[in-house]
Amino acid sequence: MASITAAKNRLPWWVGPITVSTVLVLFTVYAMYVVFFRPDGQYQSLLSPFYSPPVGIPGWMPGWVTAPMLVLWIPLGFRATCYYYRKAYYRAFFWDPPACSSKAQEREPRGNNYNGERALFILNNIHRYFLYGSIIVVAFLWYETAVSFFPEGGFGMTIGSLVLLTNIVLLSGYTFSCHSFRHLVGGNKDCYSCVKSGGSTGSEVRSENFLRKLRRKTYNGVSVINGQHASWAWASLFMLLIADLYIRLLQAGVITDLRIF
Amino acid sequence: MDDRTADGGGLAPQAHANANGTAGENGKTTKLKIFRGDAEGGEEVEYELPMVEGMVVLDAVLNVQAEQAGDLAVRWNCKAAHCGSCSAEINGKPKLLCKTRMEEYDGEEIRVHPLKAFPVIKDLVSDVSWNYEVSRSMTPFTSDAQAPFTMYEEDVERLYEPKKCIECFMCQDVCHVLRTHNKHAEFAGPRFFVRAQWMEMHPMDNQNRLKYLHEERGGVGYCNITKCCTEVCPVGIKITDNAIIPLKERVADEYYDPAKWLMRKLRGNRNGARNGG
Ligand code: SF4
Ligand code: SF4
Ligand code: FES
Ligand code: FES
Numbered sequence: 086m087a088s089i090t091a092a093k094n095r096l097p098w099w100v101g102p103i104t105v106s107t108v109l110v111l112f113t114v115y116a117m118y119v120v121f122f123r124p125d126g127q128y129q130s131l132l133s134p135f136y137s138p139p140v141g142i143p144g145w146m147p148g149w150v151t152a153p154m155l156v157l158w159i160p161l162g163f164r165a166t167c168y169y170y171r172k173a174y175y176r177a178f179f180w181d182p183p184a185c186s187s188k189a190q191e192r193e194p195r196g197n198n199y200n201g202e203r204a205l206f207i208l209n210n211i212h213r214y215f216l217y218g219s220i221i222v223v224a225f226l227w228y229e230t231a232v233s234f235f236p237e238g239g240f241g242m243t244i245g246s247l248v249l250l251t252n253i254v255l256l257s258g259y260t261f262s263c264h265s266f267r268h269l270v271g272g273n274k275d276c277y278s279c280v281k282s283g284g285s286t287g288s289e290v291r292s293e294n295f296l297r298k299l300r301r302k303t304y305n306g307v308s309v310i311n312g313q314h315a316s317w318a319w320a321s322l323f324m325l326l327i328a329d330l331y332i333r334l335l336q337a338g339v340i341t342d343l344r345i346f
Numbered sequence: 347m348d349d350r351t352a353d354g355g356g357l358a359p360q361a362h363a364n365a366n367g368t369a370g371e372n373g374k375t376t377k378l379k380i381f382r383g384d385a386e387g388g389e390e391v392e393y394e395l396p397m398v399e400g401m402v403v404l405d406a407v408l409n410v411q412a413e414q415a416g417d418l419a420v421r422w423n424c425k426a427a428h429c430g431s432c433s434a435e436i437n438g439k440p441k442l443l444c445k446t447r448m449e450e451y452d453g454e455e456i457r458v459h460p461l462k463a464f465p466v467i468k469d470l471v472s473d474v475s476w477n478y479e480v481s482r483s484m485t486p487f488t489s490d491a492q493a494p495f496t497m498y499e500e501d502v503e504r505l506y507e508p509k510k511c512i513e514c515f516m517c518q519d520v521c522h523v524l525r526t527h528n529k530h531a532e533f534a535g536p537r538f539f540v541r542a543q544w545m546e547m548h549p550m551d552n553q554n555r556l557k558y559l560h561e562e563r564g565g566v567g568y569c570n571i572t573k574c575c576t577e578v579c580p581v582g583i584k585i586t587d588n589a590i591i592p593l594k595e596r597v598a599d600e601y602y603d604p605a606k607w608l609m610r611k612l613r614g615n616r617n618g619a620r621n622g623g
Contacts, residue, residue, distance in 0.1 A: 172571050176572050182522040182526065185574035185578070186437075193526050197527060199568070200568070201569060202571075203568060207567070210603075211602070265595060267592075272592045275546070277500045278498040308504075
């Protein structure tokens with residue numbers, strides 16, 4: 086591990102921002118292709134995560150509207166306003182700054198016109214609302230993953246269902262390691278022990294203690310996975326691509342979905 | 347790297363080789379370039395000195411001071427990474443001179459400069475007093491209760507991390523808002539977000555600093571969470587994740603959450619400055 090870090094430190098500063106911007110551009114291009122040109126993400130019991138929740142398209146909508154257009158703005162908006170991706174694109178696209186060394190910072194474009202998150206990017210404060218939406222999407226994806234474990238009606242397991250399972254586990258890790266979620270479950274409180282319900286009977290006090298413990302446990306648990314938020318972000322992004330590609334290959338008949346049992 | 351070196355207002359260029367070629371235990375020597383100059387200008391001067399195994403950059407600088415350049419200014423105190431006095435820049439990155447081994451730069455040039463985000467006084471010493479001004483501009487910890495307080499572990503466990511700060515101001519130095527954009531008048535900087543987080547999350551504190559952070563000197567909105575401060579903190583405080591983002595979330599509660607805004611309107615509370623948390 087130490088030698089990997091050392092090797093990474095020896096790379097020129099621009100390697101990081103260039104890699105990140107390339108990956109993000111490729112992902113965006115792929116997501117746009119799905120949104121505009123692929124109306125269907127279903128293969129037997131498998132639904133590509135890009136299409137979840139599977140909403141019907143109301144009849145009054147113009148013909149060019151595809152299912153992903155109606156739902157994909159939630160996860161995409163969630164990622165676009167995520168604190169981690171913000172860091173990634175401020176560095177990689179805006180070079181604000183591209184990296185931390187003095188050489189890199191000299192390349193920063195905006196002398197005294199820099200506004201940080203006080204001008205346009207003030208909009209990123211809406212992140213928590215995308216979080217609320219994404220939690221609903223995550224619930225649907227768990228449901229669809231469960232459905233994929235019943236390939237022909239009965240319980241079974243295919244490579245496809247494992248792909249969806251990996252996807253939803255990583256996506257849940259990403260969603261629940263969110264900074265706004267951490268704030269919601271405890272970051273917004275200065276004092277856990279001060280939660281008072283005014284209860285006086287033994288059982289009221291017990292349930293109060295239980296709630297206190299629960300909040301602390303949840304906050305500490307979320308804090309632990311929050312420490313790895315960047316890894317969750319990348320892993321879930323790549324897994325999303327893999328899952329969608331896998332289902333596309335199935336649809337095209339290039340591969341078959343192997344049944345494990 | 348540095349505009350201060352460019353105009354050469356100060357000293358004449360010279361290379362100080364170690365006069366009689368004394369070398370370290372194993373006969374090895376090493377080289378070091380040190381910024382010599384003051385607010386008017388200056389330049390790098392190269393020194394050669396005996397290499398001792400396990401030597402830190404501060405040892406090398408002090409050796410130069412003792413043997414070759416008696417007037418070299420460098421600030422240090424504990425030599426144990428505790429006091430935060432010896433922060434300077436090595437090859438363009440802020441480092442504690444007493445914690446950075448010469449071996450880390452094996453085969454590389456070593457260039458030592460003072461912190462760039464603050465005015466240089468002389469050689470490796472810069473004037474960090476701006477930080478104390480910022481510190482005074484914040485409402486200090488204030489409590490209705492009398493210390494010592496009775497507090498529960500669950501309420502204070504996240505207050506240990508910010509308390510580790512040794513005020514080396516390296517996070518301030520690397521932060522592009524100060525270093526590149528010179529927002530010293532409107533931005534408190536990561537070190538003071540760490541302090542604000544400690545006070546804001548302290549169960550016994552009865553003050554509110556969100557207005558300061560958002561509308562006044564704090565300027566937390568200038569921070570674009572790009573984490574350079576976290577990368578350089580010598581005591582490993584996760585400044586961005588554990589101080590700045592939690593504060594930004596509290597600012598969002600107060601200023602950017604339409605549902606919370608509506609609730610406050612309905613309840614007849616003032617928006618924009620919370621009444622205790
Ligand atoms: S995360 Fe914010 S405070 Fe830290 S260095 Fe970056 S801009 Fe400055
Ligand atoms: S937060 Fe870390 S880098 Fe900043 S002053 Fe404190 S110890 Fe130094
Ligand atoms: S999802 Fe990254 S911070 Fe919320
Ligand atoms: S001398 Fe005290 S931290 Fe380096």
